[in-house]
Amino acid sequence: MVAGTVFKEKGFAFPGVQLELNAAAEPSGKPNKFKKMKATTEARGEFAFHVPPGPGSYVLRASAPGWQTREKTASVTADERVDVFFRLEPASKQ
Numbered sequence: 001m002v003a004g005t006v007f008k009e010k011g012f013a014f015p016g017v018q019l020e021l022n023a024a025a026e027p028s029g030k031p032n033k034f035k036k037m038k039a040t041t042e043a044r045g046e047f048a049f050h051v052p053p054g055p056g057s058y059v060l061r062a063s064a065p066g067w068q069t070r071e072k073t074a075s076v077t078a079d080e081r082v083d084v085f086f087r088l089e090p091a092s093k094q
Helices: none
Strands: 002-007 018-023 037-040 046-049 056-063 070-076 082-087
Touching: 002 056, 018 046, 037 046, 056 082, 070 082
Parallel strands: 002 082
Antiparallel strands: 002 046, 018 037, 018 056, 056 070
């Protein structure tokens, strides 16, 4: 399982953030059969993805309108829970 929490810049939980989980690129260049998963943070800014047990590397992307998109990588080695935390900042107004 890959799970975690998204926070706003001041440390407050951030509900309604869109998250995408995709398999990281295979070093061998082989195509990956993992289907992209999507979730939305709940009231406490939390999310969870159930991934296949065993070794795997995943890329998480957190985004919300008006906020900077962030990406992080999570590596799972067995049937375990890996926690990932995001802190989003407002998008710059240029």
